[in-house]
Amino acid sequence: MMIQVRGVRYKYDSDSDSYAVDGIDLDLAQGEFVGIVGHNGSGKSTFAKMLNGLILPTEGSVNVLGMDTKDEKSLIQIRRNIGMVFQNPDNQIVATIVEEDVAFGVENLGIEQTKIRGIVDSALTSVGMYSSRLKKPHQLSGGQKQRVAIAGVLAMNPRCIILDESTAMLDPNGRAEVITTALRLNKEEGVTVVLITHYMEELVNADRIIAMENGKIAFDLPPAKAFSDSGRLRSLRLGVPEIVQIASILRENGIPIRENTLDVEGLVEDICQLK
Amino acid sequence: MLQDITIGQYYPADSPIHALDPRTKLKAVFFFIFCLFWVNNIYGFIFAGVFLSSVVLSSKVPVGYVVKGLKPVLFVVSLTMLMSILTIPGDEAFRIFVFKGTWQGLRQAGIMAARIFMLISSASMLTLATSTIDLTDGLEALFLKIPLLKRFAHDMSMMMCIALRFIPTLVDETDRIMKAQMSRGADFQSGSFAQRAKSFIPILVPLFVSAFQRAYELAMAMESRCYTGGEGRTRMKLLEYTKLDYTANVVMVIVFCSMVASGVLVNR
Ligand SMILES: Nc1ncnc2c1ncn2[C@@H]1O[C@H](COP(=O)(O)OP(=O)(O)O)[C@@H](O)[C@H]1O
Ligand SMILES: [Mg+2]
Numbered sequence: 360m361m362i363q364v365r366g367v368r369y370k371y372d373s374d375s376d377s378y379a380v381d382g383i384d385l386d387l388a389q390g391e392f393v394g395i396v397g398h399n400g401s402g403k404s405t406f407a408k409m410l411n412g413l414i415l416p417t418e419g420s421v422n423v424l425g426m427d428t429k430d431e432k433s434l435i436q437i438r439r440n441i442g443m444v445f446q447n448p449d450n451q452i453v454a455t456i457v458e459e460d461v462a463f464g465v466e467n468l469g470i471e472q473t474k475i476r477g478i479v480d481s482a483l484t485s486v487g488m489y490s491s492r493l494k495k496p497h498q499l500s501g502g503q504k505q506r507v508a509i510a511g512v513l514a515m516n517p518r519c520i521i522l523d524e525s526t527a528m529l530d531p532n533g534r535a536e537v538i539t540t541a542l543r544l545n546k547e548e549g550v551t552v553v554l555i556t557h558y559m560e561e562l563v564n565a566d567r568i569i570a571m572e573n574g575k576i577a578f579d580l581p582p583a584k585a586f587s588d589s590g591r592l593r594s595l596r597l598g599v600p601e602i603v604q605i606a607s608i609l610r611e612n613g614i615p616i617r618e619n620t621l622d623v624e625g626l627v628e629d630i631c632q633l634k
Numbered sequence: 635m636l637q638d639i640t641i642g643q644y645y646p647a648d649s650p651i652h653a654l655d656p657r658t659k660l661k662a663v664f665f666f667i668f669c670l671f672w673v674n675n676i677y678g679f680i681f682a683g684v685f686l687s688s689v690v691l692s693s694k695v696p697v698g699y700v701v702k703g704l705k706p707v708l709f710v711v712s713l714t715m716l717m718s719i720l721t722i723p724g725d726e727a728f729r730i731f732v733f734k735g736t737w738q739g740l741r742q743a744g745i746m747a748a749r750i751f752m753l754i755s756s757a758s759m760l761t762l763a764t765s766t767i768d769l770t771d772g773l774e775a776l777f778l779k780i781p782l783l784k785r786f787a788h789d790m791s792m793m794m795c796i797a798l799r800f801i802p803t804l805v806d807e808t809d810r811i812m813k814a815q816m817s818r819g820a821d822f823q824s825g826s827f828a829q830r831a832k833s834f835i836p837i838l839v840p841l842f843v844s845a846f847q848r849a850y851e852l853a854m855a856m857e858s859r860c861y862t863g864g865e866g867r868t869r870m871k872l873l874e875y876t877k878l879d880y881t882a883n884v885v886m887v888i889v890f891c892s893m894v895a896s897g898v899l900v901n902r
């Protein structure tokens with residue numbers, strides 16, 4: 360297992376007795392694409408920050424590639440392997456030039472100067488931002504900024520990338536750019552992707568969807584199963600992707616649509632089977 | 635109105651001044667300003683002026699950009715000029731009512747104005763012809779050579795770099811907050827000075843709150859990208875002196891020596 364989470368709880372205020380994360384057990388395997396959903400304040404970000412040691416659990420343990428996040432000596436190794444992209448694109452770009460920002464993490468690792476250039480260029484190429492390498496961050500669109508942030512993480516050659524609502528502040532184009540990039544990294548380069556989002560349709564390709572509620576895991580299911588119970592989704596204040604809604608209405612009206620049809624292509628295929 | 639802010643305003647151009655190593659340019663400005671305080675006669679200022687104008691011209695930065703940098707100090711300089719003309723004792727040059735202007739005062743005022751204008755022009759020239767990242771790299775490299783400042787070299791350049799990175803972001807944000815407050819009827823233009831100053835509080839408070847939020851998130855992002863300070867850090871780009879820098883050094887030694895010499899040798 361790449362990441363093992365055991366009995367983890369966390370509270371921000373040691374005096375209070377309300378836990379932001381309240382007893383989570385979870386295993387993440389290499390190469391998985393996992394979605395985490397849950398309404399605001401359900402503890403997603405707090406949990407995500409525990410996966411790379413930005414926050415240490417009050418109780419329980421988080422183990423990454425055999426290293427405990429409580430062990431200060433392994434923190435750098437853990438963080439280079441578990442990259443994190445945050446919500447606000449403006450608040451995670453450090454440098455005044457795109458390529459300098461991508462180099463930031465690599466420089467922190469103390470990688471030999473002669474090798475950095477190549478690493479940075481290939482990370483930028485991988486997210487399709489190579490041609491903008493000399494631009495200033497404020498000249499980029501939101502989606503482009505997030506792709507630069509992903510490149511900055513990629514340059515450190517991580518095993519896993521966590522995107523914490525990284526699409527929340529973007530327009531539909533920007534969102535598509537980020538999701539396509541994340542999916543490609545997952546499928547082609549085998550990077551584990553943990554995608555925290557409010558947009559259920561971004562998760563139709565996920566291996567599992569984990570729903571959080573009050574710091575606990577409400578369910579951990581493959582997308583087709585997760586979307587099938589719309590009553591439960593509604594009680595967790597989560598939406599259902601449009602296509603899944605259409606499919607279920609069609610099904611109710613006696614049109615045979617397969618249970619695991621989650622996207623437009625699948626639906627078109629099913630309907631074309633009819634005649 | 636907010637577009638006028640020119641801190642760290644870089645004017646990209648393909649010129650020998652732009653191509654110089656930032657360390658060379660920083661040293662040049664430092665010594666130029668130092669020499670300006672040695673100069674106390676017309677010959678020295680001619681040297682300095684010719685040097686400065688040839689730098690400006692060869693940098694391909696429009697002269698207007700450099701002149702614009704002088705605007706903020708214009709008022710203070712005129713006021714101090716007037717004060718020194720009227721208060722420095724000496725031989726009378728002119729008289730308006732009871733006020734007596736002296737030759738010595740005029741001379742002093744001229745020297746002071748020339749000094750301040752050249753000082754500011756040289757500093758704007760540096761920022762106009764040097765990208766911010768080069769500037770911070772150059773400062774870091776120079777600080778590392780100074781024993782007392784060595785310890786702060788990396789932190790200082792990182793802070794400058796982040797400040798420069800966030801200036802456009804915060805300017806945009808201020809603009810947005812101002813518009814939001816105006817749309818609710820806030821008025822920043824009319825009223826007494828005190829009233830206008832007070833009307834800026836509803837801008838500053840949200841701006842500060844958001845700046846702290848940004849700082850917190852940025853620190854988190856930097857930490858998650860393995861930042862632990864300057865120790866053990868490598869750099870993608872290394873600063874390297876070229877032939878151009880050696881040439882510039884020779885030119886500068888000649889010009890600066892002439893400036894200092896003119897101050898020492900020429901009889902006042
Ligand atoms: N820095 C903080 N200090 C104190 N409480 C916090 C902090 N960040 C989050 N919380 C609280 O922890 C809980 C979980 O928040 P969070 O993990 O941000 O949820 P989500 O990302 O799912 O919206 C919320 O109740 C929130 O108010
Ligand atoms: Mg969150």
